[in-house]
Amino acid sequence: MSSLFDSFWRAAAYCLIPRVIVLSLMPLLLIAIIAGVSTYFFWDSAIASVQQMLGDSGLLSGLWNWLASMGWSHITEYLAPLLVVLAAVPVIVLFALLSVAVFMTPALVNLVAERRFPQLARKKGASLLASVLWSAVSTVVALVALVVSSPLWLIPPLVLVLPPLIWGWLTYRVMSFDALSEHASKEERQAIFARHRYSLLGIGVVCGFLGAAPSLVWASAVVFAAAFLLLIPVAIWIYTLVFAFSSLWFTHYCLAALERLRAERNETSVEVPAVMVVTDDVPAALPGDIPVALPDETVTKPGNN
Numbered sequence: 001m002s003s004l005f006d007s008f009w010r011a012a013a014y015c016l017i018p019r020v021i022v023l024s025l026m027p028l029l030l031i032a033i034i035a036g037v038s039t040y041f042f043w044d045s046a047i048a049s050v051q052q053m054l055g056d057s058g059l060l061s062g063l064w065n066w067l068a069s070m071g072w073s074h075i076t077e078y079l080a081p082l083l084v085v086l087a088a089v090p091v092i093v094l095f096a097l098l099s100v101a102v103f104m105t106p107a108l109v110n111l112v113a114e115r116r117f118p119q120l121a122r123k124k125g126a127s128l129l130a131s132v133l134w135s136a137v138s139t140v141v142a143l144v145a146l147v148v149s150s151p152l153w154l155i156p157p158l159v160l161v162l163p164p165l166i167w168g169w170l171t172y173r174v175m176s177f178d179a180l181s182e183h184a185s186k187e188e189r190q191a192i193f194a195r196h197r198y199s200l201l202g203i204g205v206v207c208g209f210l211g212a213a214p215s216l217v218w219a220s221a222v223v224f225a226a227a228f229l230l231l232i233p234v235a236i237w238i239y240t241l242v243f244a245f246s247s248l249w250f251t252h253y254c255l256a257a258l259e260r261l262r263a264e265r266n267e268t269s270v271e272v273p274a275v276m277v278v279t280d281d282v283p284a285a286l287p288g289d290i291p292v293a294l295p296d297e298t299v300t301k302p303g304n305n
Contacts, residue, residue, distance in 0.1 A: 003199070003253060003256060003257070004199060004202070004203070004253065006252075006256070007249055007252035007253035007256060008249060010116075010248070010252045011245050011246075011248035011249035011251075011252055012245065014108075014111070014112070014248045014252075015241065015244060015245050015248065017111075019111065020108065020111070020244060020248070023103065023104045023107055023108070023244065024104070024237065024240050024241045024244045025237070025240075026103050026104070027102075027103050027104065027240050028237045028240050030095075034095060035092060038088075043084075046084050047080050047081060047084060050080040050083050050084055051080045086153070086159065092239065094139065094143075098135070098139075104240075104243075104244055104247060105175065105178045105179070105247045105251075106178070106182075108244065108247050108248055108251060109178070109179055109182060109247075109251050109255075110182075112248065112251045112252060112255060113182075113183065113255065116252070116255070117183075117255050117256075117259060120183055120255060120258065120259055120262075121183070122182050122183050123183060123184060123185040123188070124181075124182060125180070125181065125183075125184050125185040125186045125187075125188065125189055126177065126180075126181035126186065126189070130181070131177060131178060131181050134173070134174070134177050135173075135174045135177070135178075138170055138173040138174055139170065139174075141170075142166050142167065142169065142170040145166045145169075146163070146166055149162045149166070163208075164205065164208035164209045164211070165205060165208060166208070167208040167211060168201070168204035168205035168206070168207060168208025168209070169201065169204060169205075169208075170204075171203075171204040171207050171208060171211075171243075171246055171250075172200050172201050172203065172204025172205075172250075173204075175204075175246060175247050175250040175251075176193065176200050176250055176254055177189070178247075178250075179247070179250045179251040179253075179254040179255065180192065180254050180255075180258065183255060183258055184254075184258050188258060188261060188262075191261060192254060192257050192258060192261060195257070195261075196253075196254075196257055199253070200250070200253070200254075203246070203249055203250060203253065204246075207242065207243075207245070207246035207249070210242045210245070210246075211239055211242050211243065211246075
C-alpha cells in the first residue's frame with residue numbers, strides 16, 4: 001500500500017513539470033481535430049437519428065407519454081444529445097489513450113527513469129511491435145466488453161461503473177506493459193504482473209474513474225448546448241492530462257517494483273565464500289576437496305609462526 005501512495009504523489013508532482021504539461025497538449029491537437037471534424041459532419045445527423053430511434057421505440061412509448069403528462073413533452077430533445085455524448089466518450093477516450101501511448105508514454109518513462117532510476121539497467125524485454133500488438137489485443141477486448149455491456153448502461157448506477165472499470169482494465173494492461181517494456185526483461189515483466197496484478201488493476205480502475213470525471217461536465221444539457229465547441233477541447237485536455245498522470249503513476253510504481261525485484265534477486269543469489277580452517281586434528285584437505293580461502297587471508301596451523 002505504501003508503494004501505491006508513494007507512486008501516486010510522485011506522479012501528481014510530475015504533472016506540474018512544464019515538460020509534462022507540454023507533452024499533454026500534443027495529443028490534444030490530434031484529438032481536437034478528429035472531434036471537431038466528427039462534430040461538424042456527424043453531430044446533427046447523430047442527434048436526429050437518436051431522436052428518431054427514441055421516438056419510434058415501442059418499449060419507451062409509454063414512458064414518453066407519462067413524461068409528457070408531467071410536462072416533459074420534449075424530453076427526447078434533451079436526452080438525445082446526452083446519449084450521443086455517452087456514446088462518443090469511449091471513442092474519444094480510446095483515441096486519447098492511444099495518443100498518450102504513442103506520443104507521451106515513452107517520453108514520460110524516460111523522464112522518470114532519468115530523474116529517479118538512472119542506475120536501472122534497460123533490458124529491452126519488448127519490442128515496439130510487441131507493444132503495439134499487446135495494446136491492440138487489449139483494446140479489442142475492451143471494445144468487445146463495452147459493446148456487450150452497453151445495454152446495461154441504461155441502468156443509471158451501472159453507466160457510472162462499467163465504463164470506468166473497463167477502461168481501467170485497459171489502462172492497466174497497456175500502461176503497465178509500456179512502463180516495463182524498455183527496462184524489464186520478459187521474465188521480469190511477467191513476474192511483476194503476477195506479483196502486483198491487483199495493485200496495478202487498482203491503479204487502472206482509479207484512473208478509469210478519474211477519466212470518467214470530465215464526462216459529468218458534458219452531461220449538463222444547458223452548458224452542453226451553450227458551449228459544446230469550447231468544452232470539447234477542454235474536456236479532452238483533461239482526459240489527456242489524466243492519462244499522463246496515469247502513465248506517470250504506472251511508471252513510478254512499475255520501475256520501483258522492478259528495482260526491488262532485482263535487489264531481492266541479487267541478495268538471494270549472493271554466495272558466501274567458504275573458508276577452510278586447518279587445525280591439528282583435521283587434515284588440510286580430504287581427497288577430492290578443493291580448498292577455498294578468503295582473498296588476501298592466510299590460514300595457518302597454530303604454532304607455525
